[in-house]
Amino acid sequence: MAPLAWPLLWRGLTTCEALQAEKQLLDLGVGEGRWQRSDSRAIGADDDRVHSVSVRGAGTETLVMVHGLGTGSGIFFRNLGPLASSGAWGAVHAVDWRGAGLSGRPAYPARTHDDAVDWLVEGLEAWRREQGVETMTLLGHSMGGIAAAHYAARHGDRVDRLVLVGPAGVERRRRLYEKGDSALYDLASRLWEDGYHPAAVVRALGPWGKRLVETYAARRFRCKVPLSDDEAAALGEYLHACNSLPGSSEKCMNQLLGPIAQPRQPIAPLVEALACPVSFIYGEHDWMQPASGANVARRRLAAGKGASCVVVPGSAGHYVFLEDPAAFLDALLRRVGT
Numbered sequence: 001m002a003p004l005a006w007p008l009l010w011r012g013l014t015t016c017e018a019l020q021a022e023k024q025l026l027d028l029g030v031g032e033g034r035w036q037r038s039d040s041r042a043i044g045a046d047d048d049r050v051h052s053v054s055v056r057g058a059g060t061e062t063l064v065m066v067h068g069l070g071t072g073s074g075i076f077f078r079n080l081g082p083l084a085s086s087g088a089w090g091a092v093h094a095v096d097w098r099g100a101g102l103s104g105r106p107a108y109p110a111r112t113h114d115d116a117v118d119w120l121v122e123g124l125e126a127w128r129r130e131q132g133v134e135t136m137t138l139l140g141h142s143m144g145g146i147a148a149a150h151y152a153a154r155h156g157d158r159v160d161r162l163v164l165v166g167p168a169g170v171e172r173r174r175r176l177y178e179k180g181d182s183a184l185y186d187l188a189s190r191l192w193e194d195g196y197h198p199a200a201v202v203r204a205l206g207p208w209g210k211r212l213v214e215t216y217a218a219r220r221f222r223c224k225v226p227l228s229d230d231e232a233a234a235l236g237e238y239l240h241a242c243n244s245l246p247g248s249s250e251k252c253m254n255q256l257l258g259p260i261a262q263p264r265q266p267i268a269p270l271v272e273a274l275a276c277p278v279s280f281i282y283g284e285h286d287w288m289q290p291a292s293g294a295n296v297a298r299r300r301l302a303a304g305k306g307a308s309c310v311v312v313p314g315s316a317g318h319y320v321f322l323e324d325p326a327a328f329l330d331a332l333l334r335r336v337g338t
Contacts, residue, residue, distance in 0.1 A: 072101025098123025
């Protein structure tokens with residue numbers, strides 16, 4: 001059969017296959033039998049469930065981590081074990097967004113920025129209630145930082161501390177181009193505003209989408225301690241699984257952010273108003289502009305509120321927790337305490 005016909009016959013991954021990809025990755029990073037997974041009912045249809053993975057520790061507090069765009073809780077595979085062993089937390093949970101990662105993929109009804117925020121916050125709160133978590137240190141990475149900030153604003157009694165790791169949408173970014181300056185920028189902006197998403201490309205490419213994601217995973221991360229061949233392969237399989245399941249809340253990207261990650265509504269004012277302490281952590285080469293987190297931390301400190309911003313030196317960028325996990329753990333523990 002002609003190769004060009006393959007995508008027409010490509011069935012995509014099943015949920016069982018996606019769960020196997022997650023298991024393979026977490027067994028490598030955390031250890032077989034040392035982690036647990038669970039699915040909590042959210043609010044809507046039967047497929048509206050929130051997936052999470054957990055590791056138990058020796059502490060008394062709870063850490064909840066929320067991933068960024070195009071990934072899932074497995075992206076923390078290098079961190080779950082060390083975090084649980086640090087003595088700071090009795091439970092470490094990594095939670096997949098409602099409608100993303102390995103969570104269920106119900107129909108996504110949101111049409112506006114506020115709808116998208118409601119969808120994500122309600123999903124995390126439904127997970128918290130079912131899991132019986134009373135209070136937590138809440139950590140959000142990239143777009144997960146937007147969700148975490150809004151959750152902390154709405155459920156401040158449940159968040160002891162907010163940690164934002166390379167968060168998206170903190171302050172408005174300096175525009176490199178204006179409409180008409182670049183045909184490529186104009187095209188990218190049009191596709192963004194029309195709701196296109198990278199995962200849709202992965203699904204459309206069928207078997208070639210898997211190769212595309214694996215190539216991306218092999219080249220994207222600047223790891224101080226390189227991934228082993230097995231880790232790199234498992235991470236590629238996992239990221240492909242997250243992006244090849246049916247589309248759902250991935251569409252919130254276009255509602256929360258404008259073209260080239262320009263925030264529709266910056267979260268800086270929201271974060272500055274929080275009562276709980278707030279910490280920002282960035283890799284030195286994070287494209288999410290560490291200066292924005294430093295600005296918010298400085299204004300909070302001037303207002304007498306707890307805040308810190310640390311930039312981990314070295315080669316790490318947007319995925320500092322994956323690229324330099326030891327330095328990330330040190331930075332987190334210094335700000336949260338043991």
